[in-house]
Amino acid sequence: xxxxxxxxxxxxxxxxxxxxxxxxxxxxxxxxxxxxxxxxxxxxxxxxxxxxxxxxxxxxxxxxxxxxxxxxxxxxxxxxxxxxxxxxxxxxxxxxxxxxxxxxxxxxxxxxxxxxxxxxxxxxxxxxxxxxxxxxxxxxxxxxxxxxx
Amino acid sequence: xxxxxxxxxxxxxxxxxxxxxxxxxxxxxxxxxxxxxxxxxxxxxxxxxxxxxxxxxxxxxxxxxxxxxxxxxxxxxxxxxxxxxxxxxxxxxxxxxxxxxxxxxxxxxxxxxxxxxxxxxxxxxxxxxxxxxxxxxxxxxxxxxxxxxxxxxxxxxxxxxxxxxxxxxxxxxxxxxxxxxxxxxxxxxxxxxxxxxxxxxxxxxxxxxxxxxxxxxxxxxxxxxxxxxxxxxxxxxxxxxxxxxxxxxxxxxxxxxxxxxxxxxxxxxxxxxxxxxxxxxxxxxxxxxxxxxxxxxxxxxxxxxxxxxxxxxxxxxxxxxxxxxxxxxxxxxxxxxxxxxxxxxxxxxxxxxxxxxxxxxxxxxxxxxxxxxxxxxxxxxxxxxxxxxxxxxxxxxxxxxxxxxxxxxxxxxxxxxxxxxxxxxxxxxxxxxxxxxxxxxxxxxxxxxxxxxxxxx
Numbered sequence: 249x250x251x252x253x254x255x256x257x258x259x260x261x262x263x264x265x266x267x268x269x270x271x272x273x274x275x276x277x278x279x280x281x282x283x284x285x286x287x288x289x290x291x292x293x294x295x296x297x298x299x300x301x302x303x304x305x306x307x308x309x310x311x312x313x314x315x316x317x318x319x320x321x322x323x324x325x326x327x328x329x330x331x332x333x334x335x336x337x338x339x340x341x342x343x344x345x346x347x348x349x350x351x352x353x354x355x356x357x358x359x360x361x362x363x364x365x366x367x368x369x370x371x372x373x374x375x376x377x378x379x380x381x382x383x384x385x386x387x388x389x390x391x392x393x394x395x396x397x
Numbered sequence: 398x399x400x401x402x403x404x405x406x407x408x409x410x411x412x413x414x415x416x417x418x419x420x421x422x423x424x425x426x427x428x429x430x431x432x433x434x435x436x437x438x439x440x441x442x443x444x445x446x447x448x449x450x451x452x453x454x455x456x457x458x459x460x461x462x463x464x465x466x467x468x469x470x471x472x473x474x475x476x477x478x479x480x481x482x483x484x485x486x487x488x489x490x491x492x493x494x495x496x497x498x499x500x501x502x503x504x505x506x507x508x509x510x511x512x513x514x515x516x517x518x519x520x521x522x523x524x525x526x527x528x529x530x531x532x533x534x535x536x537x538x539x540x541x542x543x544x545x546x547x548x549x550x551x552x553x554x555x556x557x558x559x560x561x562x563x564x565x566x567x568x569x570x571x572x573x574x575x576x577x578x579x580x581x582x583x584x585x586x587x588x589x590x591x592x593x594x595x596x597x598x599x600x601x602x603x604x605x606x607x608x609x610x611x612x613x614x615x616x617x618x619x620x621x622x623x624x625x626x627x628x629x630x631x632x633x634x635x636x637x638x639x640x641x642x643x644x645x646x647x648x649x650x651x652x653x654x655x656x657x658x659x660x661x662x663x664x665x666x667x668x669x670x671x672x673x674x675x676x677x678x679x680x681x682x683x684x685x686x687x688x689x690x691x692x693x694x695x696x697x698x699x700x701x702x703x704x705x706x707x708x709x710x711x712x713x714x715x716x717x718x719x720x721x722x723x724x725x726x727x728x729x730x731x732x733x734x735x736x737x738x739x740x741x742x743x744x745x746x747x748x749x750x751x752x753x754x755x756x757x758x759x760x761x762x763x764x765x766x767x768x769x770x771x772x773x774x775x776x777x778x779x780x781x782x783x784x785x786x787x788x789x790x791x792x793x794x795x796x797x798x799x800x801x802x803x804x805x806x807x808x809x810x811x812x813x814x815x816x817x818x819x820x821x822x823x824x825x826x827x828x829x830x831x832x833x834x835x836x837x838x839x840x841x842x843x844x845x846x847x848x849x850x851x852x853x854x
Contacts, residue, residue: 299408302460303460305411307415307483315411340480362438362439365410369411369414369418372415373418373419
């Protein structure tokens with residue numbers, strides 16, 4: 249199984265117009281809804297914000313990975329959103345965020361999908377990987393950049 | 398250098414793995430072997446006991462509670478998980494340099510929590526539970542020796558019997574002799590774990606030898622226990638010789654310091670108290686029967702084997718040599734009522750005593766009748782503020798009746814077993830009445846003070 253099992257090109261948005269954190273969450277969640285990943289936008293975003301309240305998912309270098317395990321999620325998936333404008337995110341390095349990887353996991357998450365997520369999470373610690381995803385200018389490049397395993 | 402660790406975050410989706418990756422990667426760059434167990438939605442990369450054993454450092458990067466029992470005694474550093482994601486390199490360098498590191502001791506953490514809830518009471522109860530078998534076995538063996546005749550254990554007595562002497566040696570000298578040391582060891586063990594046993598037991602033995610009784614033993618036990626605990630926390634050793642800490646260094650230091658405290662600090666006021674009381678008693682004269690009786694009774698039951706008890710019994714024995722036989726009779730009856738009163742209470746008011754106390758109550762019948770006051774000590778240790786006043790009240794009544802009615806005794810010891818011997822006890826009927834009255838007073842006092850207790854039958 250590879251990244252394509254949890255990432256659909258339809259869930260990659262390259263010019264998000266949101267200027268605030270919660271707007272950006274709604275925009276990506278809306279995308280999930282349209283692609284039949286989640287059942288309820290508001291409920292899912294609330295769960296993401298609840299997780300965000302524990303401590304920020306802004307992992308630095310302009311990247312954030314908002315995520316939640318939620319009863320509104322049907323299948324494990326990620327969505328990628330590149331922002332047209334930097335947003336304030338309360339990241340661990342206090343820098344604004346330029347790219348969001350939103351992760352949806354159902355209450356009873358499937359092991360194989362979680363293994364991919366775990367690998368992806370580890371990949372964020374790799375500088376070259378971060379460079380590639382920040383540089384990706386279209387859906388195909390982004391998909392390829394994420395397809396590292 | 399080998400480093401192991403655990404990472405865990407609230408959802409177990411992202412940070413758990415990022416922290417693990419960051420720590421493992423930076424560790425590798427710095428030339429260390431790092432393995433991080435990821436406690437995400439499922440636990441992966443599980444640390445084996447051998448890996449934990451071999452690790453020089455443990456890094457815990459968790460944003461939720463994880464079980465740390467596996468890391469008992471390891472050098473542990475705890476960091477917020479987002480710091481591990483961001484600053485893994487710095488965390489590892491700091492850890493290797495020994496910054497922010499503490500030795501993880503589960504037992505102590507748990508104990509500290511319990512201290513807040515039950516503290517001193519729990520330590521006392523542990524001590525009592527250590528001591529009880531010695532009191533019961535010792536007391537019954539002494540009673541066995543008495544069956545051969547009250548002086549059958551004494552080689553200089555015509556009734557000498559070699560079996561009686563053996564019973565007396567086993568029960569009276571050894572088992573009873575170990576009572577206070579074992580009590581102290583139990584209390585110190587409860588406070589500080591195994592490293593506390595040595596200093597606690599030595600403190601109890603010293604309390605005995607300086608005549609400080611069970612109260613002195615308890616004081617020593619608390620000093621020994623808390624000192625051991627303090628040393629365990631404060632002494633940090635290189636890993637290579639760390640096993641020496643609990644085995645040699647801490648027991649050695651705490652035993653030495655506690656011993657010095659017992660001899661030079663506790664011993665001094667005990668001796669002063671004994672001397673002052675002796676002088677006071679010697680100057681008092683023996684005119685005022687009932688009042689002196691009350692005093693004798695209260696002193697006998699106050700510290701059971703401690704300086705106050707010793708002062709009054711020494712004083713009374715000394716008077717025997719000048720032909721005054723009233724005070725020693727009062728001492729004996731006052732020394733018999735504490736175990737008897739408690740034994741009676743455990744029968745009449747079962748629910749106010751624990752199951753162990755009820756068992757101890759059975760042996761208290763034999764101990765009380767044999768004038769072995771120590772049978773009451775486990776009760777007194779477990780609940781001093783209710784039990785000791787009750788014992789003092791009963792003993793005071795018994796001694797006052799005895800002395801007021803002019804009872805006398807020609808024997809300094811022997812309890813009920815000397816009563817049938819003709820002419821040993823003067824005014825026998827009143828002496829028996831004093832014994833009964835004192836026991837009943839103690840029984841009802843202790844039952845009243847413990848009225849809120851309600852244990853299962």
